[in-house]
Amino acid sequence: VAELPETRPFQTLHPEPADLTAMEENRPQFGAVVAGRNDTAFVGMPTFAGGGRVAIFNRPERVWLRAGTLPCSSDGGGCQFVHSIVLRGNIVVVGAQDSLLVFKRVDGKWRLTQRIKSPDESAIQFGGKRSVRYEHPFITAVAYHSDAAPSALYVFEISAAGKLLKTTRLAASDGAPGDGFGLTAYLALPRI
DSSP states (O other): OOOOOOOOOSOOOOOOGGGGOBSTTSOOOTTSEEEEETTEEEEEETTBTTTOEEEEEEOSSSSOEEEEEOOOOSGGGTTTTEEEEEEETTEEEEEETTEEEEEEEETTEEEEEEEEEOSOTTOSEESOTTTOEEETTEEEEEEEOTTSSOOEEEEEEEOTTSOEEEEEEEOOTTOOTTOOTTSSOOOBTTBO
C-alpha cells in the first residue's frame, strides 16, 4: 500500500486586527463558515461584535488577498450568527440569524440586494447550515421548529438582479413536531 504524501497548506488566511472584536466572551469565530468558487472566497465570523461579519478574499494570481467585507447592515442582525454561505456566479447567499441575505457583485463591488425574512415567524431557526442551497434561480431554506411544530422547506425564486420573485412552501403531508423536514435539501434542477 503506497503512503499518501504529506499535505501542507499553500496559504493560511488570517483575520485582520479589526476582525478580532467579539461579542461578549465569545471569539469572532473566523472561518466558522466558508464558501469559495474560482478566485473568490467568503469567510464568516458569526460572533463578531459589530453584528457578524463576512470577509471577502480574492486570488488575482496565486495568492489570496483580503478584498473587503460584505456590507452586512446592522439593522435586523446583519450577518450575526451567520451559519451558511453559498456562492454561485455573481450572487452570494448568507444565512444569518433569522433571514437570508442576498448579495450581488455589481461593477466589482458586492451589494446587498435582498433580505429574506423567515416566512414562518414561529421558527426557532431559519436557513440552517445544510438547508441553504442556491442554484439559479432558486434558493432553499428550512424553517425549523424543534419540538414545537413540523419543519417546512421554503423555495425562493430569485431574479437575475438578486430580487425575490416567488416563494413556495414544501412540507411533509405526515409532518410531526421535531421531524426536521428539509434540513438537508439538494437541488437538481428542475426538481428538489
